[in-house]
Amino acid sequence: MSGPALIPRISLTWLLAAQALVIIPHLLHVPTWLIPLWLVCGGWRIQIFRQRADYPRGWVKALLLVGVTAGVLLSHGTVVGLDAGVTLLLATFVLKLLEMKRQRDAQVLIYMGFFVVVTAYLFEDSLLSFAYSLLPISCLTAALIGLQQSRFNQRPWATWRLAAGLLLQALPLMLLLFVFFPRIGPLWSMPTPDVARTGLAESMSPADVAELSRSSELAFRATFDGPIPAKERLYWRALTLDDFDGRRWSQSSINRRANVFEPPWQKQGEVLDYQILMQPTGQPWLFALDVAEPAADVGRLQVDFRVQSAVPVEQAQLYRLQSWPEAVRQPQLPDVLRRLNLRLPSGFDPRTRAWAAELRQQYPDDQALVLALLQHFNREPFHYTLRPPVLGQHSNDEFLFATRRGFCAHYAGAMVVVLRAAGIPARVVAGYQGGEVNQTGNYLLVHQFDAHAWVEYWRPGKGWQSVDPTFEVAPERIEFGLEEALADEGSFLEGDLLAGARLRNIPLLNQLRLAWDELNYNWQRWVLGYQGEQQLRWLQSWLGTVDWQRLGLTLVAAVALLLMVLATWLLKPWQARPPAQQRYLQQVERLLAHLGVQRQTGEGARRFSQRAQVAIPAQAAVIKAFFQEYERQVFAGEQVDELALRAACQRLRRALPWWQRWR
């Protein structure tokens, strides 16, 4: 029986533990049949270990493989793509248990486990999930150690502690590599996780916005270099919706296309510097205050003043922006855009159009008309609610003249229809409004329920002007947020009872919530966001200039230094020093060996000394002196006098040719 090739108990224990731990975070996006599969395979493997069952035969394995592949096909409809791939990987990971006979198989399985841990990071990279992943990582390391241990070892916790110790030893080195390793762009494109996400979409009906308003998920966080501006100035633009089909607002085809041209605009007034950490949306647009000037690697300003990155935002993204809130936007409007922003579908909302024509007659001046319209919203009994009545075919007619109950999407949509009908180019802007200030972290949290729609219309020579009809109806929505606006109705986050934002009224819990969010924000900013420009800036602040050669040298030197420190700590060489006499005797033996006198096994010191004195008469006196001193110290038990020994040793060394002296 080849003992060491078998899998020791400890290793199997930790491997099974690691498998369970690795699979758990995946359960949100892999089919649940993986759990029984794991239970069956794990139980079977344990029985094999206890010699109560045999390894499965070939046909059983083939059947299992076919079953698993069919299962993946049934659950995902495909075997390619990230989700199906991960399911397949997990299933193989589990099935491999039944093929694990020798040490080498276990090794492969453990390596696979590390791979599965990384796939979990693609789906979830929060601080919490990272902290959780330390469990499977340590278990896998323990399994790796267990493979080397004796089969009779019965203390799994000792092995786990050893694994944790090794990981801790590796920690400083890892941080060093993490900080210094240059981040390069993707080598090739990879399938991305298929995650359902809440957030703004390319088109919008009021119901969609109502849906968003019920979500307490985080949309993004913003840190300002200066003080955080007042809430009523925080209109975060995501995109504009300039195409209306009678029911929905969406992006027109020109608008949707990326990089058509950058609209002309003039910087004016104060500048805002801020950094945004955006949660993944799966969409290309970035959130920005008007008018933003993005750096080239962040994104580009599009024809409707939205900022768009080159690729959809599939992971949390950190970017810096500069905005000029008072900038003049597009003082001259090209005809194409003008026509686009006046277009209305025919056959909808006849009453609204008639009313618009009336207004036009009454107010020939655009500015006056807009003001009158806003006053209308303000004065008439419009009501802000997240539970509006259902609207029919002519939705704007019904809303403006009958129900008069709705929220931002209703007001913005209706206002743009009226303005267009009156001949004023206008469009709906979709984004977020306001946000929650985290006082301790001095940053702004913007949630999905801060989603908002407002209006911009175009004035000749002055460019686009933003107005918000919702403000006329429910100023508290803008000044204090959605919760205040819905205070009477009680519909804030209804259906999301566990939402953290609901804790806002309990001071202690709210503080905890904000502190936790700050921790997560810093995690995302400093750990997950440590890429590209962020890395460069950070390294520059530490090293001055950054060139890769210098970086490489620093890294190598630092790694070497760390390893030396670790080696000293691990090996404690000061404890290993043999007594001085032994050390010098060894040195002298080595020196004499170079001079041609080798000490034989079992030869006493005195005999050796005599032989050496005869063989090297030139050094006889020195040799004799050394051995006398040595014997005196060792056998007579006299006080150790290192100096005498060392002096003799050095005299002998000088007798050697120089190139042999220090060997």
Add this chain to the structure above:
Amino acid sequence: MRSLLAAQRARWQRWLNRRIPPAREVRLDQRRIFIIPTRQGLGFLLLIALLLIGAINYQNNLAYFLAFWLLSLFLVAILNTYRSLSGLVLRHLPSVPVFVGEQACLPLELIAERRSYQALALGWPPAQLSGADVEQGGNTRVELFLPAAKRGWLKPGRLRVESRFPLGLFVAWSWVDLDQQVLVYPAPMAGAIPLADHGAQDDDEGVRIIPAGVDDYQGLRTYQPGDNKRRLHWKAYSRGQGLLVKEFAGLAGRDVWLDFASASGGVEQRLSRLTHAVLTLHQQGHAFGMRLPGVELAPSDSASHRDACLRALALYGLPT
């Protein structure tokens, strides 16, 4: 080609001898420990490379984290694997002679002064290494076995001590020469006892093995180490008179001599027959002498005499 290889091996041995001189006690230190990654270690590097590619392609910092952590673990494993061998003291222990065909036991002692050592492997490749653990501050006797195929000194050569602990990514090893050897006696072969021919003056007496008779009993004397234990006077011992040995006179006059010349067969066969004879005679409590070409051992019935005979048989004709 073969001679080139042999020369290379000889040079390697010389280098090893300089670097790790043979000694009865060896402490493993940086001069004596070698270390390289194992195949699993290279596989681990491959895993790290895959993780890194994933991290780069997904721009995922946590994947970078894990890749670098494993890489650091790999580097740290060098030190830890080295540590799992360094400072270990190996000490020669005396071995017990065996007969050809038996498993020779080569014991040694492992001494852990400052820390415990796990999953050590010792042996002489290509034979499989055997495992050992030593607790901190303790010493463990390890018995390594090798088949004894030939009589004479069995010198297994340099002992390989290795450790892959803790992660199996590296193997640290050393070749130590603890001067270990086992004396292998010839395999006993049953047959007629090859007695020397004493001038044929007493033919029947000469070939006859006389069991120790009561009539030859002379008296008691005090026990001396080496006396045949079969002749201990147990009754006297139980009476509290100390260890006494019965003395017989009968055998003193006509000594039994085992003779190489009178054994049949080839050299090895003769040695085997003599071995058997030595064992039999000693067991029966006879005093006997033995003559090999160039060697003569005076008659005695002591255990040390038996061992001396066996030793002479084992080493007969071999270069010392």
